[in-house]
Amino acid sequence: MMTGVFRVVLLLASIGTMLFMLKRIRHAKIQIEDSLFWILFSALLLILSVFPGIADFMAGVVGIYSTVNFIFLFFIFILLIREFSLTIKVSQLENKLKELTQAIAIMNAEKDNKDDEKEKEENE
Amino acid sequence: MKDLLIIIPAYNEEKSIMRVVNHVINDYPQYDYIVVNDGSSDKTARICRKCGYNLIDLPVNLGLAGAFQAGLKYAYRNGYEYAIQYDADGQHKVEYIGRMLDEMKKGYDIVIGSRFVTEKKPKSLRMLGSRILSASIKLTTGKRVNDPTSGMRLLNRNMLKEFALNLNYGPEPDTISYLLKSGIKLSEVQVEMDERLEGESYLNMARSMKYMFHMVVSIIVIQNFRKRDSKYVKTERTE
Numbered sequence: 001m002m003t004g005v006f007r008v009v010l011l012l013a014s015i016g017t018m019l020f021m022l023k024r025i026r027h028a029k030i031q032i033e034d035s036l037f038w039i040l041f042s043a044l045l046l047i048l049s050v051f052p053g054i055a056d057f058m059a060g061v062v063g064i065y066s067t068v069n070f071i072f073l074f075f076i077f078i079l080l081i082r083e084f085s086l087t088i089k090v091s092q093l094e095n096k097l098k099e100l101t102q103a104i105a106i107m108n109a110e111k112d113n114k115d116d117e118k119e120k121e122e123n124e
Numbered sequence: 125m126k127d128l129l130i131i132i133p134a135y136n137e138e139k140s141i142m143r144v145v146n147h148v149i150n151d152y153p154q155y156d157y158i159v160v161n162d163g164s165s166d167k168t169a170r171i172c173r174k175c176g177y178n179l180i181d182l183p184v185n186l187g188l189a190g191a192f193q194a195g196l197k198y199a200y201r202n203g204y205e206y207a208i209q210y211d212a213d214g215q216h217k218v219e220y221i222g223r224m225l226d227e228m229k230k231g232y233d234i235v236i237g238s239r240f241v242t243e244k245k246p247k248s249l250r251m252l253g254s255r256i257l258s259a260s261i262k263l264t265t266g267k268r269v270n271d272p273t274s275g276m277r278l279l280n281r282n283m284l285k286e287f288a289l290n291l292n293y294g295p296e297p298d299t300i301s302y303l304l305k306s307g308i309k310l311s312e313v314q315v316e317m318d319e320r321l322e323g324e325s326y327l328n329m330a331r332s333m334k335y336m337f338h339m340v341v342s343i344i345v346i347q348n349f350r351k352r353d354s355k356y357v358k359t360e361r362t363e
Contacts, residue, residue: 022349028291032298032342039345096184103183 002052002067010071012044035083127205128225129158133188134212137152138166145177150175152218158198159212163189168302189224196279198280208278210297220315224278227313231341233283234303236269237276245270253336259296260343265304270312272297282307292350298342306352 001012021038025029048055048071059070134141134150141159146358148157158178161169163185172179180194190226199207206225210216216237224235257272277295279287283303287293305308 022346025292025346026351028350032292032346033338034343035346036338039341099184115165 002055002071004067007049008054010045010049014042014049017042017045041078125152126156128155128221129195129199129202129204129207129212130155130206130218131192131220132157132159132190132210132212133162133195134159134168134172135162135185135191136164136165136166136168137212138164138168138171140187140214141168141212142175144212145172145175148210148218152221155218156204156223157210158195160195162186162188168218189296191358192295193288193293196284200268200285200288204284205281206278207284209275211275214321215317217316217318220276220313222280224276224313224315227311228278228280230311231248232311233280233295233308233310234300234310235278236271236274236300236310236312237278237315237317238271238274239315239317240270241314243314250332256336257339257343258268260340261297261301261304264348265301267304267310267341269297269300269304270311272300274315274317276315276317290295297339298347301343302350302352305347310313 017038021042023031023033024034025032052067055067055071058074059067060067062070064070064073132145132148137144145157145159148155156178158180159172159184160180161172163182169179169227170179172181180198182191182194186194195209196207206228208221208224210218224237228235239245240254245254254271255272258269261267261272264313275295287295287299293299300310
């Protein structure tokens, strides 16, 4: 069972998260696909705080005595997966950034070379 | 310079790119075009260079939204009045652009080359997705878009500027829904599209499900909270 206080905390946290995310989207500070996870995340929190029976039931199914422990474990797991996918994304981003930097630098070098050749031709 | 730019995003289209671009160049010289190579790993970029096509060659893969936006930025910077998205796999047909342009000149901001204005939507799984998206848009905007997933979209100068300079303006149904809600004028023109001749469609089952989920949540929930930046909204309409 969840205590009343904990339910209220969950409720406030979920509403707060949702409002914060929606505000960011409103001012175009975040890409929609990136906000999707957090919208769903806060919706899930909201559902669990409004219907604690779901968490009680799930705790029973996986054999955890305390519902609160189930909630901790569950969200830690979700966040772990999220963390992992973020690591992948950051890694890809770094790689793209590296390739971009190299492409620009190479382009500039080639342009410089061409300019130098032109200058030489003009001098001769 | 012509006033319409055909933007052809291309990702690994070495088999079809020549056929598609040559058709545009030879048969429709009244339009300008630009190929946006989206960091292809095949010979797409090399073919474009060899043939002397107008090319934006992205050094990394950005995805369709990023590639199309690069084309729009080019259109914006070079002063084009209209820009249209055109698939490099040969599904779209250039002959309909004229009709879409005529429609746009009646005072629309976006004209969609639609498969289902006069034609009926077939009852396939893929079209179920299209129906769900149409219904979602109808639900939030009250307006009917028969072919929300059509990639053939013609934008006027205001729209292409807005698409070019902003975040979250992907060429997808959720952007259409958002813009409709904020009061732009949209029309659809009946077009035919070919099946893909070569290459594989990007959307497999898992991707399609993810795409649908993303779009529906975006259209029904997220888009309702977006604020449209007023600096891009034209207050007076010239008609």
